[in-house]
Amino acid sequence: MRISRRRFLQGATAGALSVPTLFSNPFVGRALANIGNRYLVVLFLDGGNDGLNTIAPIDNGGATLRDAYDGHRGTGGGGLNLTPAQLLSIGNDPGSGASLGLHPGLHSLHDLHVDKGAVAFIQGCGYPEYSLSHEVSSSIWQTGNPLGNPAIAGTGWLGRHLAATYGASAIPGVTIDNSFAGVLRQSATSVLAIERLEDFGFPYDDFYAAGGDIAAKRAAFDDLYQAAGANAQSQLSFIGTSGVATLLSSEAYPPLHALYETERAAQNQAYDSVGRNTAEDLREVAKIIYGVEQGVTGVEARFFHLSNGGYDTHSDQGAGQTTGRHYELHAEVADSLKVFYEDLEDMGAADRVCVLVWSEFSRRLTQNSNGTDHGSHGPMFLIGGQVNGGVFGNHPNINDAALDGEGNSVYSQAALDPFRSTDFRDVYGTVLKHWCGMTQMQVQAMLPADAGNPNEYWTAPNFDLSLFLP
Amino acid sequence: MGNELTPLTTDEVRHVLRRTGFGAPPNELSKLLGAVGGNPTRGSVADVLLSFQEKGFRPNGNEFEKAHNKWINYLIKPKSALQEKLAIFFHDHFATSSSVVGNVRLMGGQINTLHLYARGNFKNLVKAINKDAAMMEMLDTVRNVKAVPNENYGRELLELFTLGVYDLAGNPNYLQEDIVQIARAFTGWDYFSNKGIPYLRDYEHDFMVEFPERGDKVIFQSTGGFGSGGMDITADGEGENEIDTVIDIIFEHTDTDGKNTVARRLAARLLEYFCHGGFGEPGPAEIAVIDQVIDESNFDTSWNLTPLLRAIFVNDAFFETAGVAPYSASTKKSVKWPIDYFISTIRLTGIRLQKSERRVAGGNYLGAVGHLTNMGQILLEPPSVFGWNWETAWISSATLLARFNFARDIVAARSVFNPAKLVDLDATDPGEIVDLVTDVLGIVDQVTPAEHQIFVDYLTDDGANPTIDLRDYEIRNTKLHGLFALVMQSPAYQLH
Numbered sequence: 018m019r020i021s022r023r024r025f026l027q028g029a030t031a032g033a034l035s036v037p038t039l040f041s042n043p044f045v046g047r048a049l050a051n052i053g054n055r056y057l058v059v060l061f062l063d064g065g066n067d068g069l070n071t072i073a074p075i076d077n078g079g080a081t082l083r084d085a086y087d088g089h090r091g092t093g094g095g096g097l098n099l100t101p102a103q104l105l106s107i108g109n110d111p112g113s114g115a116s117l118g119l120h121p122g123l124h125s126l127h128d129l130h131v132d133k134g135a136v137a138f139i140q141g142c143g144y145p146e147y148s149l150s151h152e153v154s155s156s157i158w159q160t161g162n163p164l165g166n167p168a169i170a171g172t173g174w175l176g177r178h179l180a181a182t183y184g185a186s187a188i189p190g191v192t193i194d195n196s197f198a199g200v201l202r203q204s205a206t207s208v209l210a211i212e213r214l215e216d217f218g219f220p221y222d223d224f225y226a227a228g229g230d231i232a233a234k235r236a237a238f239d240d241l242y243q244a245a246g247a248n249a250q251s252q253l254s255f256i257g258t259s260g261v262a263t264l265l266s267s268e269a270y271p272p273l274h275a276l277y278e279t280e281r282a283a284q285n286q287a288y289d290s291v292g293r294n295t296a297e298d299l300r301e302v303a304k305i306i307y308g309v310e311q312g313v314t315g316v317e318a319r320f321f322h323l324s325n326g327g328y329d330t331h332s333d334q335g336a337g338q339t340t341g342r343h344y345e346l347h348a349e350v351a352d353s354l355k356v357f358y359e360d361l362e363d364m365g366a367a368d369r370v371c372v373l374v375w376s377e378f379s380r381r382l383t384q385n386s387n388g389t390d391h392g393s394h395g396p397m398f399l400i401g402g403q404v405n406g407g408v409f410g411n412h413p414n415i416n417d418a419a420l421d422g423e424g425n426s427v428y429s430q431a432a433l434d435p436f437r438s439t440d441f442r443d444v445y446g447t448v449l450k451h452w453c454g455m456t457q458m459q460v461q462a463m464l465p466a467d468a469g470n471p472n473e474y475w476t477a478p479n480f481d482l483s484l485f486l487p
Numbered sequence: 488m489g490n491e492l493t494p495l496t497t498d499e500v501r502h503v504l505r506r507t508g509f510g511a512p513p514n515e516l517s518k519l520l521g522a523v524g525g526n527p528t529r530g531s532v533a534d535v536l537l538s539f540q541e542k543g544f545r546p547n548g549n550e551f552e553k554a555h556n557k558w559i560n561y562l563i564k565p566k567s568a569l570q571e572k573l574a575i576f577f578h579d580h581f582a583t584s585s586s587v588v589g590n591v592r593l594m595g596g597q598i599n600t601l602h603l604y605a606r607g608n609f610k611n612l613v614k615a616i617n618k619d620a621a622m623m624e625m626l627d628t629v630r631n632v633k634a635v636p637n638e639n640y641g642r643e644l645l646e647l648f649t650l651g652v653y654d655l656a657g658n659p660n661y662l663q664e665d666i667v668q669i670a671r672a673f674t675g676w677d678y679f680s681n682k683g684i685p686y687l688r689d690y691e692h693d694f695m696v697e698f699p700e701r702g703d704k705v706i707f708q709s710t711g712g713f714g715s716g717g718m719d720i721t722a723d724g725e726g727e728n729e730i731d732t733v734i735d736i737i738f739e740h741t742d743t744d745g746k747n748t749v750a751r752r753l754a755a756r757l758l759e760y761f762c763h764g765g766f767g768e769p770g771p772a773e774i775a776v777i778d779q780v781i782d783e784s785n786f787d788t789s790w791n792l793t794p795l796l797r798a799i800f801v802n803d804a805f806f807e808t809a810g811v812a813p814y815s816a817s818t819k820k821s822v823k824w825p826i827d828y829f830i831s832t833i834r835l836t837g838i839r840l841q842k843s844e845r846r847v848a849g850g851n852y853l854g855a856v857g858h859l860t861n862m863g864q865i866l867l868e869p870p871s872v873f874g875w876n877w878e879t880a881w882i883s884s885a886t887l888l889a890r891f892n893f894a895r896d897i898v899a900a901r902s903v904f905n906p907a908k909l910v911d912l913d914a915t916d917p918g919e920i921v922d923l924v925t926d927v928l929g930i931v932d933q934v935t936p937a938e939h940q941i942f943v944d945y946l947t948d949d950g951a952n953p954t955i956d957l958r959d960y961e962i963r964n965t966k967l968h969g970l971f972a973l974v975m976q977s978p979a980y981q982l983h
Contacts, residue, residue: 149663150646152873195863195885210883217888220850220895222968226961230969237945237973244937245978250814252822255879256978263884331639332630385635423663
């Protein structure tokens with residue numbers, strides 16, 4: 018690993034994310050571009066998903082990928098080798114021609130690929146000067162800012178889009194969690210954190226006198242938080258603004274739970290049958306989307322973030338057996354996504370929803386006893402009815418001679434390299450431009466290019482990956 | 488510039504108690520004032536607080552909730568609130584989660600260790616954590632064997648427990664190669680499962696003689712002020728000694744300013760914890776304070792936490808958040824941690840929790856684990872090895888609602904919440920009632936005139952009822968209970 022990054026956050030000091038700052042850029046006009054009647058759902062595989070066991074070579078094709086894989090992922094007790102028979106075919110690696118297969122735990126994602134053509138598998142996504150720290154690399158993916166560019170420091174990549182597109186009173190984003198997602202971080206609009214809609218109501222004492230005194234309590238609360246929101250002290254104003262959005266949304270959002278349960282009982286049941294956290298989290302997203310689709314007043318979220326922890330598989334990872342941890346995680350995510358997709362299809366919204374799946378890094382080719390240490394670049398997924406299904410980007414070069422000193426595959430932007438990497442910012446930029454409706458110039462301001470050797474740095478952004486149907 | 492001799496007002500002593508403990512209950516205040524002979528100074532107050540006995544406390548039980556609630560009970564009536572605040576700081580610093588460890592008794596052992604070292608020797612604490620059974624499970628030390636070294640502990644030891652990824656100038660403190668070397672030094676450790684006692688399995692340890700091609704274990708060849716040769720981990724003997732030697736070497740690491748890296752990072756984190764978030768991203772002014780408290784305490788050579796904490800508690804930086812309302816852009820404040828919000832509210836309102844769940848007997852009748860889960864901080868269960876995210880990261884619509892629910896549940900718990908014990912029911916002037924309630928809850932000086940008026944308008948229904956008869960059952964249960972909830976739900980009460 019070369020941690021010799023030119024400072025993670027220049028302008029501020031190194032370390033954690035800086036305090037959210039209002040994004041302002043002369044090239045970005047307000048309300049010029051937006052997502053329209055579409056939705057974007059971002060799903061984080063937290064912990065570092067083993068990309069090499071997520072999309073693996075079934076054969077060598079015109080190179081030696083399968084040999085390299087077999088050389089480091091063993092069979093037998095604790096071995097992580099996925100056999101060609103276990104892998105679910107998705108197509109060929111553009112660079113090497115090797116046939117590629119998905120981890121068997123992802124069979125539901127494979128169904129969406131085969132039956133609907135609704136999955137883009139984007140291989141080898143990473144960035145220059147990679148970090149093996151969960152925290153640093155997660156921040157880099159959240160901010161879209163690997164080299165500490167001060168122009169975009171401290172804000173989430175999608176947060177910058179929200180700040181540039183929505184006004185101060187808008188509530189365009191929801192995190193399904195009890196804390197905010199770094200991806201949506203900014204301070205120009207409000208983002209909600211909701212774990213479960215049915216628990217999101219505002220609490221009033223049920224003492225019966227004076228009608229519970231609710232109107233007076235509400236007015237006083239609103240006055241206090243409005244005043245705090247206008248205060249110059251940064252934490253007080255943050256709390257104030259959050260409280261105002263919370264009060265309003267605590268009245269608008271909780272009814273979405275009953276609305277969905279009443280009107281979509283069959284779909285509701287389908288999530289229950291998956292019975293895992295990611296399914297339950299995605300169901301909360303579905304309830305909100307359903308509310309927006311039904312025109313519920315005060316519900317206008319278009320951007321969602323959720324995560325599945327547990328991908329830090331230093332141990333107990335397992336190969337293709339259904340009891341392995343990686344299998345269980347993948348099955349949870351894929352089964353949940355399939356139910357979600359079918360729900361959206363039934364709502365008539367599948368063509369207007371895009372799910373973007375990311376992880377902070379992949380894992381080491383050479384395994385340890387039954388797990389893997391931190392690695393470099395790995396796959397992303399886009400899922401949706403308007404997603405142009407298939408394989409994009411090249412498999413990382415895992416041939417021994419190509420690995421770096423730590424045994425990780427190397428990020429490359431060399432045009433003629435058959436294993437050329439995909440910079441994750443090209444994926445973000447393509448989504449911002451072709452899904453969120455921003456112009457090339459606006460996206461450039463959101464995701465400024467690196468300087469440096471064009472073979473090793475991201476100097477020629479491409480926000481026109483053909484990830485969406487025309 | 489104040490110093491240890493600077494006298495403190497009673498309000499400032501309250502501030503000290505709030506920041507070093509959980510709220511400033513009247514009995515603790517009078518006890519502290521008595522201990523300093525009625526003439527409190529920054530130094531004398533700090534000395535009293537830092538004289539707590541270095542005794543352990545073991546939150547254990549045969550299942551998670553019992554252990555959690557044993558600690559909750561202790562936090563409400565601690566031997567030393569400062570010792571608890573420090574134990575929680577180190578619990579965040581060496582974040583270990585019971586569900587990953589899979590054995591709550593081992594967690595109890597770790598928390599006990601954090602109590603024992605809370606104001607002791609930090610270097611010895613890190614050495615103890617090396618061999619702590621819960622940590623060995625958390626970060627895979629027990630799965631780190633010579634044939635397949637596991638880097639998990641070595642990485643977090645450098646990144647989180649000691650050096651940090653970058654120094655204060657933004658330069659990297661170590662390289663991946665250093666982690667690999669440290670992982671090798673830590674191979675072979677395990678513990679006896681019943682008592683958690685650590686031991687080295689020689690046959691799983693990476694002795695140089697067995698792997699001559701790997702050569703010496705050397706770290707910091709390119710970073711850390713040791714020159715191109717780095718430092719040889721095996722210099723003090725191979726095997727058992729190596730993991731202590733690793734710590735000795737790390738604690739000599741200097742950053743690109745030539746300062747001790749571990750001392751600066753820990754001082755910065757303690758300053759951030761006890762003062763404000765500015766120390767999370769220190770600029771030149773904050774860096775000067777970090778270096779000052781190290782110089783005054785010799786922490787970078789003694790590693791003794793007591794003098795370092797004393798230097799922090801007498802520093803002007805510690806009093807920056809003592810400012811009163813109204814706040815301006817330059818006012819420093821810090822967001823109360825959920826555990827602080829929870830424990831201090833229980834202490835200040837005097838309510839008793841019920842049953843083994845430690846329930847608040849009103850509203851949703853949630854137990855302590857339920858409330859704190861919703862607020863975003865379950866003790867013994869930090870979200871990851873990074874611990875919790877501080878300051879405004881504590882605040883979201885979900886966690887705010889959790890705090891609001893807790894406040895509502897308290898005032899709705901009419902069997903245990905008795906405001907007649909807290910305020911004079913003969914008070915009829917709404918402004919006076921607001922003063923009484925905000926004083927009980929410790930924010931009387933943090934309320935602006937405009938906020939005061941909002942509370943008054945609430946009590947009087949915008950002036951319709953200019954006097955309030957708190958002896959009237961319905962008025963008391965509506966408006967006085969309502970005011971308590973509103974103050975606990977107010978923006979100012981989320982800060983300290």
